[in-house]
Amino acid sequence: MPTVDTAAPATGSPARPSEPGSVLRPPRWRRTTPWLLLVLAVVAGFGLQTQLYTGQERTASTILMFVSLAVAWNLIGGYAGYACFGQVGFFGLGGYTTAVLMTHARLSFWLALPASAVLVGVFAALIGAPLLRLRGHYFAVAMLGVAEGLREVVTNVPGLTGGGAGITVPTVDAGAPTRWLGNDGFYVLFLLLAGVLVGVGLLVSTSRAGYALRAINQDEDAAAAMGINTTVAKTMALAVSAALTGAVGAAYAFQQVTIYPERLFDVDITVLMVVMVMLGGAGTVIGPVIGAVAVAFASEWLRQHYPLVHTFLLGGLIIAAVILLPQGFTTYVHDAVRTRRFSPLANLRRYRL
Template sequence: MATVTPALWRRWGPWALGLVGALAALGLQTQLYTGQVRTVATIFMFVALALSWNLIGGYTGYASFGQVVFFGLGGYFAAVTMTHLHWSFWVALPLAGLAAAAYAVVIGIPLLRLRGHYFAIATLGVAEGTREVVINLDGLTGGGGGITVPTVGAAAATKYLGNDGFYLVYLALAVLALLITGLVSRSKFGFAMRAIHQDEDAAAAVGINTTRTKVLTFALSGLLTGLVGATYAFQQVTIYPERLFDVEITVLMVVMVVIGGSGTVLGPIIGAVALQFLSEWLRQNYTTVHTLLLGIIIIIAVILLPQGLVNYLREARRNGDYSLLANVRRYRL
């Protein structure tokens, strides 16, 4: 019988775990009530979103505070082409992702020259501006009144997927995001992303084309976010600019990644699952004050684990010191 060596485990273990997780998610679907299917599908949606933000914000260190622009753009691309051109969702979906990626390249080339807070603010501005453009192109997008994707009858090229259908699509997108993150984190390209995060000048000095790396990462991140947005638009049927370009979606992505551990594979998944699960549980049990409680919990988590859960555990294991107070002290400014 073959033995599992540590090296073998390091190489293949995470993939095996991912596969088991995906299969478990498929099995889970058969055990859930209708309402629960929706909730878990939303968790998958946020897992995919958090993982895609993590590529540019976590690994590469460029905190995109306008990430929702790719979500909205992907969503509107799908809704507009499905409504006006009667495209099938399965055609609109990949092209919506590519459209978002192309937009990431176009805005990334100028914006990725900015660092730190300047980049964050500029992306936020672009997202807000893009929403205004979508509102004003009302012939195409329905403006502030929204646009409704045909889901029944002759006008619908793709029948509405239903709760189970969207569960599977979101699961597939989460798996795709995980796969890309897993591949990138171990590849040469991943090294370049991390090097840029830690010191851009030093990265350039050892031969890394920092501009190309940043733009490609932003495009990849935009692609994944756009795919999720397109799915969300179809799931919602009627979409409005205010919802599809909602800053709150960006904030959720950031918070999930930060709480879970940015620049790691597992962190965004843990953050997304924990936050969505917690939010849902609080909503059901403390309806009136659930956002308040959620906010307090997030604040406490960020104070105690400023580097995120996964990074904290990694460091604690190396130092043999699991004290949260020591952790706070280590990261105190």
């Protein structure tokens, strides 16, 4: 994965006095480099696939899935600054929509996935319109409640969703709307999803919408005084973030074949998304990617080498990382390069805890 700070083109390069043109408009190479790196990373992902054996390929697919989820959460949680603790609700809703459509409506997976994304996006816009009036902790708690509520609903309509016993998507026999893609197929699917989502993140970061969301993040009254329709901007950010999360959930449900409410609405998934974005750097393009790869990789490595205490060790690692990188890895690198002070302790003092 590229480790260059691709978020910089959005904000220019603060505190680096250079030629006047670059103050406002980053040079062409700074605008095109992120896209080149993204294409390179996807190509490298295809290359990597040839070197992995089955178990590793599944792990890599999971890591790519979390890259997508972190990038999607970053849109609402990072750019707009609305800590959405119910994101797994969108993940589960997307997964169950696809499972139900494939099982009951015999819809092809390739139609079910976009349909799920649209449905989840519309749902998010509908609940977002009232809930985005809440700020800070109240919004976080309300969204947590939405996710729990969705899980209860899904559990209590067994006719449609199979309830707590789970639902199995037909994938093998002649009646299967779409045949299971196999480990190779799902690796490619998650790789392309991650590529598309990072692309969306790049677009948002450099667009009008990116300016609006960052302004809302800093001060909503001031953003409104700048002519930004904050209600529309926030609702759109939540809807897009939710739709993308729903699409990832759809792919996950198909990969798992049999899905259960407590797995698809597992609050741990939300927590992982938040931790990945916070560690990598909220509100940047590359931060969530770095955070997702690092946390998912560390989690997997610890699970294989310390099977009994891996959760404990992962928790310790996350605490240490949060303390040492208070604004995320990307921000640390950015500030270190800017101020020429590379000590993590200097970074700690800058954002004193």
